[in-house]
Amino acid sequence: MRCRRTRQYHVIKKKQACEDIPTMSEENAKGTTSITLHVNGNGAEVGPGTGLGTGEHRSALRAARWFSWIFGFAMLAAVIIAALHFSEEQEFLRLAERAQPWWLAVAIVLQVGTYLAQGETWRVVTRAAGIVLPLWVAFKLSLAQLFISQALPSGGVSGTVVVARALELRGVPRSVVMASVLVDGVSYYAAYVLTLVLALLISMVEGRVNPLILAVALCLVVFSVALTTAALALAGRRRTTPAWLGRVPLLANMLSLLGEADPTLVRSFPLILKSVLFHLAIVLLDTGTVWVLIRSLGEVASPTGVYTSFIASSLLRTISIVPGGLGVFEATSVVALQHAGVSIPASLAATLLFRGVSFWLPMVPGLFFSRDIKKAT
Numbered sequence: 260m261r262c263r264r265t266r267q268y269h270v271i272k273k274k275q276a277c278e279d280i281p282t283m284s285e286e287n288a289k290g291t292t293s294i295t296l297h298v299n300g301n302g303a304e305v306g307p308g309t310g311l312g313t314g315e316h317r318s319a320l321r322a323a324r325w326f327s328w329i330f331g332f333a334m335l336a337a338v339i340i341a342a343l344h345f346s347e348e349q350e351f352l353r354l355a356e357r358a359q360p361w362w363l364a365v366a367i368v369l370q371v372g373t374y375l376a377q378g379e380t381w382r383v384v385t386r387a388a389g390i391v392l393p394l395w396v397a398f399k400l401s402l403a404q405l406f407i408s409q410a411l412p413s414g415g416v417s418g419t420v421v422v423a424r425a426l427e428l429r430g431v432p433r434s435v436v437m438a439s440v441l442v443d444g445v446s447y448y449a450a451y452v453l454t455l456v457l458a459l460l461i462s463m464v465e466g467r468v469n470p471l472i473l474a475v476a477l478c479l480v481v482f483s484v485a486l487t488t489a490a491l492a493l494a495g496r497r498r499t500t501p502a503w504l505g506r507v508p509l510l511a512n513m514l515s516l517l518g519e520a521d522p523t524l525v526r527s528f529p530l531i532l533k534s535v536l537f538h539l540a541i542v543l544l545d546t547g548t549v550w551v552l553i554r555s556l557g558e559v560a561s562p563t564g565v566y567t568s569f570i571a572s573s574l575l576r577t578i579s580i581v582p583g584g585l586g587v588f589e590a591t592s593v594v595a596l597q598h599a600g601v602s603i604p605a606s607l608a609a610t611l612l613f614r615g616v617s618f619w620l621p622m623v624p625g626l627f628f629s630r631d632i633k634k635a636t
Contacts, residue, residue, distance in 0.1 A: 334586020
Protein backbone atom coordinates (compact mmCIF):
# COMPACT_ATOMS: atom_id res chain seq x y z
CA MET A 260 0.00 0.00 0.00
CA ARG A 261 1.13 3.41 -0.67
CA CYS A 262 3.32 5.28 1.61
CA ARG A 263 1.29 7.66 3.78
CA ARG A 264 -0.83 9.03 5.66
CA THR A 265 -1.15 9.78 9.26
CA ARG A 266 -2.99 13.07 9.54
CA GLN A 267 -1.24 15.60 11.73
CA TYR A 268 -1.88 19.31 11.51
CA HIS A 269 -0.43 22.29 13.27
CA VAL A 270 -1.37 25.69 14.66
CA ILE A 271 1.05 28.41 13.59
CA LYS A 272 0.34 32.04 14.36
CA LYS A 273 3.63 33.65 13.42
CA LYS A 274 3.16 35.62 10.26
CA GLN A 275 6.78 35.42 9.24
CA ALA A 276 6.59 31.62 9.19
CA CYS A 277 4.06 31.75 6.37
CA GLU A 278 6.19 33.34 3.66
CA ASP A 279 5.52 31.79 0.25
CA ILE A 280 3.36 29.15 1.92
CA PRO A 281 -0.12 28.26 0.68
CA THR A 282 -2.26 28.24 3.81
CA MET A 283 -5.82 27.70 4.82
CA SER A 284 -6.94 29.21 8.11
CA GLU A 285 -10.17 29.23 10.02
CA GLU A 286 -10.94 31.17 13.18
CA ASN A 287 -13.35 29.64 15.60
CA ALA A 288 -16.43 31.46 16.83
CA LYS A 289 -14.49 33.31 19.54
CA GLY A 290 -11.55 34.12 17.28
CA THR A 291 -9.09 32.41 19.59
CA THR A 292 -7.99 29.51 17.41
CA SER A 293 -6.30 29.76 14.04
CA ILE A 294 -5.93 26.43 12.30
CA THR A 295 -3.46 26.64 9.47
CA LEU A 296 -2.23 23.96 7.12
CA HIS A 297 1.20 24.75 5.69
CA VAL A 298 3.13 23.47 2.73
CA ASN A 299 6.22 25.15 1.35
CA GLY A 300 9.18 24.19 -0.73
CA ASN A 301 10.60 22.21 2.14
CA GLY A 302 7.48 20.29 3.05
CA ALA A 303 4.65 20.40 5.52
CA GLU A 304 5.34 22.18 8.77
CA VAL A 305 4.06 19.99 11.56
CA GLY A 306 4.83 20.03 15.24
CA PRO A 307 4.76 22.17 18.35
CA GLY A 308 4.13 25.81 17.73
CA THR A 309 7.19 27.33 19.26
CA GLY A 310 10.15 27.90 17.00
CA LEU A 311 8.85 25.81 14.13
CA GLY A 312 9.37 28.48 11.52
CA THR A 313 12.93 29.37 12.52
CA GLY A 314 15.83 28.99 10.11
CA GLU A 315 17.63 26.56 12.41
CA HIS A 316 14.62 24.28 12.61
CA ARG A 317 14.16 24.28 8.84
CA SER A 318 17.84 23.59 8.30
CA ALA A 319 17.63 20.64 10.68
CA LEU A 320 14.57 19.30 8.85
CA ARG A 321 16.29 19.70 5.49
CA ALA A 322 19.41 17.91 6.73
CA ALA A 323 17.30 15.08 8.14
CA ARG A 324 15.48 14.67 4.83
CA TRP A 325 18.71 14.55 2.86
CA PHE A 326 20.14 12.01 5.28
CA SER A 327 17.04 9.82 4.97
CA TRP A 328 17.28 9.86 1.16
CA ILE A 329 21.02 9.08 1.22
CA PHE A 330 20.43 6.27 3.71
CA GLY A 331 17.63 4.90 1.54
CA PHE A 332 19.77 4.90 -1.60
CA ALA A 333 22.58 3.21 0.31
CA MET A 334 20.18 0.46 1.41
CA LEU A 335 18.91 0.09 -2.15
CA ALA A 336 22.47 -0.26 -3.46
CA ALA A 337 23.18 -2.88 -0.80
CA VAL A 338 20.10 -4.87 -1.85
CA ILE A 339 21.14 -4.82 -5.51
CA ILE A 340 24.72 -5.83 -4.72
CA ALA A 341 23.55 -8.67 -2.47
CA ALA A 342 21.09 -9.97 -5.08
CA LEU A 343 23.77 -9.89 -7.76
CA HIS A 344 26.18 -11.68 -5.44
CA PHE A 345 23.75 -14.56 -4.89
CA SER A 346 22.89 -14.85 -8.59
CA GLU A 347 24.79 -16.17 -11.55
CA GLU A 348 25.46 -14.13 -14.67
CA GLN A 349 23.80 -16.77 -16.86
CA GLU A 350 20.55 -16.38 -14.92
CA PHE A 351 20.34 -12.72 -15.92
CA LEU A 352 21.12 -13.62 -19.54
CA ARG A 353 18.31 -16.19 -19.58
CA LEU A 354 16.03 -13.59 -18.01
CA ALA A 355 16.81 -11.12 -20.78
CA GLU A 356 16.19 -13.74 -23.46
CA ARG A 357 12.76 -14.64 -22.05
CA ALA A 358 11.68 -11.04 -21.43
CA GLN A 359 8.39 -9.86 -22.94
CA PRO A 360 8.53 -6.05 -22.74
CA TRP A 361 4.94 -5.47 -23.90
CA TRP A 362 3.78 -6.57 -20.43
CA LEU A 363 5.21 -3.26 -19.19
CA ALA A 364 2.33 -1.47 -20.92
CA VAL A 365 -0.12 -3.58 -18.93
CA ALA A 366 1.73 -2.70 -15.72
CA ILE A 367 1.49 1.03 -16.48
CA VAL A 368 -2.26 0.73 -17.17
CA LEU A 369 -2.71 -1.01 -13.82
CA GLN A 370 -0.83 1.79 -12.08
CA VAL A 371 -2.99 4.43 -13.74
CA GLY A 372 -5.92 2.55 -12.23
CA THR A 373 -4.48 2.99 -8.73
CA TYR A 374 -4.56 6.79 -9.08
CA LEU A 375 -8.08 6.74 -10.46
CA ALA A 376 -9.13 4.64 -7.46
CA GLN A 377 -7.37 7.00 -5.05
CA GLY A 378 -9.16 9.94 -6.63
CA GLU A 379 -12.50 8.19 -6.19
CA THR A 380 -11.96 8.01 -2.42
CA TRP A 381 -12.25 11.82 -2.44
CA ARG A 382 -15.03 11.97 -5.00
CA VAL A 383 -17.40 9.66 -3.10
CA VAL A 384 -17.52 12.13 -0.21
CA THR A 385 -17.82 15.29 -2.29
CA ARG A 386 -20.50 13.60 -4.41
CA ALA A 387 -22.47 12.72 -1.28
CA ALA A 388 -22.29 16.38 -0.27
CA GLY A 389 -23.73 17.43 -3.63
CA ILE A 390 -20.42 18.73 -4.99
CA VAL A 391 -19.05 17.61 -8.34
CA LEU A 392 -15.32 16.87 -8.41
CA PRO A 393 -14.26 16.00 -11.99
CA LEU A 394 -12.47 12.69 -12.46
CA TRP A 395 -9.49 14.35 -14.15
CA VAL A 396 -9.09 16.79 -11.26
CA ALA A 397 -9.19 13.94 -8.73
CA PHE A 398 -6.61 12.03 -10.80
CA LYS A 399 -4.25 15.02 -10.80
CA LEU A 400 -4.72 15.49 -7.06
CA SER A 401 -3.79 11.83 -6.51
CA LEU A 402 -0.53 12.25 -8.42
CA ALA A 403 0.25 15.53 -6.65
CA GLN A 404 -0.47 13.88 -3.30
CA LEU A 405 1.94 11.04 -4.11
CA PHE A 406 4.72 13.39 -5.18
CA ILE A 407 4.45 15.65 -2.13
CA SER A 408 4.15 12.74 0.31
CA GLN A 409 7.15 10.90 -1.18
CA ALA A 410 9.39 13.89 -1.90
CA LEU A 411 8.71 15.58 1.44
CA PRO A 412 8.38 12.74 3.96
CA SER A 413 6.02 13.74 6.77
CA GLY A 414 3.93 10.66 7.36
CA GLY A 415 1.63 11.61 4.50
CA VAL A 416 0.77 14.98 6.07
CA SER A 417 2.18 17.12 3.27
CA GLY A 418 0.32 15.30 0.50
CA THR A 419 -2.96 15.41 2.41
CA VAL A 420 -2.53 19.16 3.00
CA VAL A 421 -2.13 19.73 -0.74
CA VAL A 422 -5.32 17.83 -1.57
CA ALA A 423 -7.28 19.53 1.22
CA ARG A 424 -6.13 22.97 0.07
CA ALA A 425 -6.98 22.20 -3.56
CA LEU A 426 -10.47 21.06 -2.58
CA GLU A 427 -11.09 24.27 -0.64
CA LEU A 428 -9.91 26.34 -3.59
CA ARG A 429 -12.56 24.62 -5.70
CA GLY A 430 -15.21 25.86 -3.30
CA VAL A 431 -15.66 22.69 -1.27
CA PRO A 432 -16.84 23.65 2.26
CA ARG A 433 -14.31 23.04 5.00
CA SER A 434 -16.62 20.61 6.80
CA VAL A 435 -16.78 18.50 3.65
CA VAL A 436 -13.01 18.75 3.10
CA MET A 437 -12.29 17.51 6.62
CA ALA A 438 -14.91 14.78 6.21
CA SER A 439 -13.14 13.71 3.01
CA VAL A 440 -9.82 13.57 4.86
CA LEU A 441 -11.30 11.46 7.65
CA VAL A 442 -13.27 9.09 5.41
CA ASP A 443 -10.16 8.56 3.28
CA GLY A 444 -8.04 7.89 6.37
CA VAL A 445 -10.55 5.62 8.09
CA SER A 446 -11.16 3.60 4.93
CA TYR A 447 -7.42 3.35 4.26
CA TYR A 448 -6.74 1.82 7.67
CA ALA A 449 -9.80 -0.42 7.43
CA ALA A 450 -8.56 -1.74 4.08
CA TYR A 451 -5.07 -2.07 5.55
CA VAL A 452 -6.37 -4.30 8.35
CA LEU A 453 -8.33 -6.47 5.90
CA THR A 454 -5.35 -6.95 3.58
CA LEU A 455 -3.02 -7.74 6.48
CA VAL A 456 -5.40 -10.31 7.96
CA LEU A 457 -5.86 -11.97 4.56
CA ALA A 458 -2.09 -12.08 3.98
CA LEU A 459 -1.51 -13.61 7.41
CA LEU A 460 -4.16 -16.27 6.79
CA ILE A 461 -2.61 -17.17 3.43
CA SER A 462 0.86 -17.36 5.00
CA MET A 463 -0.41 -19.62 7.79
CA VAL A 464 -2.11 -21.96 5.33
CA GLU A 465 1.05 -22.13 3.20
CA GLY A 466 3.31 -22.43 6.26
CA ARG A 467 5.34 -19.30 5.51
CA VAL A 468 4.67 -17.13 8.57
CA ASN A 469 7.58 -14.88 9.56
CA PRO A 470 7.56 -14.06 13.32
CA LEU A 471 8.80 -10.49 12.71
CA ILE A 472 6.16 -9.81 10.07
CA LEU A 473 3.49 -11.35 12.30
CA ALA A 474 4.44 -9.17 15.28
CA VAL A 475 4.55 -5.96 13.25
CA ALA A 476 1.26 -6.82 11.53
CA LEU A 477 -0.55 -7.43 14.82
CA CYS A 478 0.74 -4.14 16.24
CA LEU A 479 -0.42 -2.23 13.17
CA VAL A 480 -3.82 -3.93 13.26
CA VAL A 481 -4.34 -2.83 16.87
CA PHE A 482 -3.12 0.69 16.06
CA SER A 483 -5.34 0.95 12.98
CA VAL A 484 -8.45 -0.24 14.81
CA ALA A 485 -7.83 2.19 17.69
CA LEU A 486 -7.15 5.11 15.34
CA THR A 487 -10.20 4.59 13.15
CA THR A 488 -12.47 4.05 16.16
CA ALA A 489 -11.26 7.27 17.79
CA ALA A 490 -11.62 9.25 14.55
CA LEU A 491 -15.19 8.08 14.02
CA ALA A 492 -16.14 8.71 17.65
CA LEU A 493 -14.69 12.23 17.83
CA ALA A 494 -15.67 13.51 14.37
CA GLY A 495 -17.97 16.54 14.64
CA ARG A 496 -17.87 16.57 18.45
CA ARG A 497 -15.84 19.67 19.15
CA ARG A 498 -17.52 20.50 22.44
CA THR A 499 -18.08 17.02 23.83
CA THR A 500 -14.51 15.73 23.96
CA PRO A 501 -12.86 15.27 27.39
CA ALA A 502 -11.26 18.45 28.71
CA TRP A 503 -8.02 16.68 29.61
CA LEU A 504 -7.40 15.85 25.95
CA GLY A 505 -7.49 19.54 25.08
CA ARG A 506 -4.59 20.26 27.42
CA VAL A 507 -2.17 18.47 25.08
CA PRO A 508 -1.32 20.90 22.21
CA LEU A 509 -1.05 18.30 19.44
CA LEU A 510 -4.21 16.51 20.56
CA ALA A 511 -6.02 19.83 20.89
CA ASN A 512 -5.20 20.65 17.27
CA MET A 513 -6.25 17.21 16.09
CA LEU A 514 -9.51 17.38 18.04
CA SER A 515 -10.24 20.81 16.60
CA LEU A 516 -9.83 19.47 13.07
CA LEU A 517 -11.90 16.38 13.84
CA GLY A 518 -14.60 18.63 15.21
CA GLU A 519 -14.79 20.55 11.93
CA ALA A 520 -15.67 17.46 9.88
CA ASP A 521 -19.27 16.85 8.89
CA PRO A 522 -20.24 13.97 11.23
CA THR A 523 -23.03 12.78 8.92
CA LEU A 524 -20.55 12.20 6.10
CA VAL A 525 -17.81 10.76 8.31
CA ARG A 526 -20.11 8.19 9.91
CA SER A 527 -21.90 7.23 6.71
CA PHE A 528 -21.36 3.47 6.37
CA PRO A 529 -22.06 3.44 2.59
CA LEU A 530 -19.41 6.13 2.03
CA ILE A 531 -16.83 4.33 4.15
CA LEU A 532 -17.63 1.02 2.46
CA LYS A 533 -17.20 2.51 -1.02
CA SER A 534 -13.93 4.14 -0.01
CA VAL A 535 -12.68 0.88 1.54
CA LEU A 536 -13.44 -0.93 -1.73
CA PHE A 537 -11.41 1.64 -3.67
CA HIS A 538 -8.46 1.22 -1.29
CA LEU A 539 -8.72 -2.56 -1.64
CA ALA A 540 -8.73 -2.07 -5.41
CA ILE A 541 -5.46 -0.13 -5.10
CA VAL A 542 -3.84 -3.07 -3.28
CA LEU A 543 -5.08 -5.55 -5.89
CA LEU A 544 -3.88 -3.32 -8.74
CA ASP A 545 -0.45 -2.97 -7.13
CA THR A 546 -0.25 -6.72 -6.57
CA GLY A 547 -1.36 -7.31 -10.15
CA THR A 548 1.37 -4.94 -11.33
CA VAL A 549 4.05 -7.00 -9.56
CA TRP A 550 2.65 -10.24 -11.01
CA VAL A 551 2.57 -8.75 -14.52
CA LEU A 552 6.16 -7.53 -14.21
CA ILE A 553 7.32 -10.99 -13.15
CA ARG A 554 5.44 -12.35 -16.16
CA SER A 555 7.22 -9.84 -18.39
CA LEU A 556 10.50 -11.43 -17.30
CA GLY A 557 9.41 -14.84 -18.53
CA GLU A 558 8.45 -16.33 -15.17
CA VAL A 559 5.03 -17.18 -13.77
CA ALA A 560 4.48 -16.61 -10.05
CA SER A 561 1.76 -17.76 -7.69
CA PRO A 562 -0.81 -14.94 -7.24
CA THR A 563 -1.07 -15.65 -3.51
CA GLY A 564 2.72 -15.67 -3.19
CA VAL A 565 2.97 -12.30 -4.94
CA TYR A 566 0.17 -10.91 -2.77
CA THR A 567 1.74 -11.94 0.54
CA SER A 568 5.17 -10.71 -0.54
CA PHE A 569 3.72 -7.34 -1.56
CA ILE A 570 1.84 -6.95 1.73
CA ALA A 571 4.97 -7.87 3.71
CA SER A 572 7.04 -5.35 1.73
CA SER A 573 4.40 -2.64 2.19
CA LEU A 574 4.18 -3.41 5.90
CA LEU A 575 7.90 -2.90 6.54
CA ARG A 576 7.90 0.13 4.23
CA THR A 577 5.20 1.67 6.41
CA ILE A 578 7.28 1.51 9.59
CA SER A 579 10.59 2.47 7.95
CA ILE A 580 12.21 5.86 8.52
CA VAL A 581 13.35 6.38 4.91
CA PRO A 582 11.25 8.08 2.20
CA GLY A 583 8.91 5.59 0.58
CA GLY A 584 10.68 2.77 2.40
CA LEU A 585 13.53 3.08 -0.08
CA GLY A 586 15.74 0.01 0.25
CA VAL A 587 13.48 -1.57 2.90
CA PHE A 588 10.70 -2.32 0.42
CA GLU A 589 13.13 -3.69 -2.16
CA ALA A 590 14.94 -5.96 0.30
CA THR A 591 11.71 -7.40 1.71
CA SER A 592 10.20 -7.86 -1.74
CA VAL A 593 13.21 -9.72 -3.15
CA VAL A 594 13.41 -12.07 -0.17
CA ALA A 595 9.63 -12.68 -0.02
CA LEU A 596 9.31 -13.31 -3.76
CA GLN A 597 12.27 -15.69 -3.64
CA HIS A 598 10.51 -17.65 -0.87
CA ALA A 599 7.38 -17.66 -3.06
CA GLY A 600 9.29 -19.50 -5.80
CA VAL A 601 10.52 -16.64 -7.98
CA SER A 602 14.22 -16.66 -8.87
CA ILE A 603 16.42 -14.00 -7.27
CA PRO A 604 17.21 -12.25 -10.59
CA ALA A 605 13.51 -12.10 -11.50
CA SER A 606 12.60 -10.98 -7.97
CA LEU A 607 15.14 -8.16 -8.11
CA ALA A 608 14.22 -7.07 -11.63
CA ALA A 609 10.46 -7.18 -10.97
CA THR A 610 10.85 -5.23 -7.73
CA LEU A 611 12.97 -2.52 -9.36
CA LEU A 612 10.55 -2.28 -12.28
CA PHE A 613 7.60 -2.01 -9.90
CA ARG A 614 9.28 0.79 -7.98
CA GLY A 615 9.97 2.47 -11.28
CA VAL A 616 6.35 2.49 -12.46
CA SER A 617 4.76 3.04 -9.03
CA PHE A 618 7.25 5.34 -7.28
CA TRP A 619 9.62 7.14 -9.63
CA LEU A 620 7.66 7.52 -12.87
CA PRO A 621 4.50 9.09 -11.30
CA MET A 622 6.62 11.67 -9.49
CA VAL A 623 7.24 13.49 -12.78
CA PRO A 624 3.59 14.42 -13.51
CA GLY A 625 3.03 14.71 -9.76
CA LEU A 626 5.66 17.46 -9.65
CA PHE A 627 3.91 19.47 -12.37
CA PHE A 628 0.45 19.01 -10.86
CA SER A 629 1.67 20.01 -7.39
CA ARG A 630 3.22 23.16 -8.89
CA ASP A 631 -0.09 23.99 -10.54
CA ILE A 632 -1.81 23.72 -7.17
CA LYS A 633 0.82 25.92 -5.54
CA LYS A 634 0.39 28.58 -8.23
CA ALA A 635 -3.37 28.50 -7.75
CA THR A 636 -2.92 29.22 -4.06
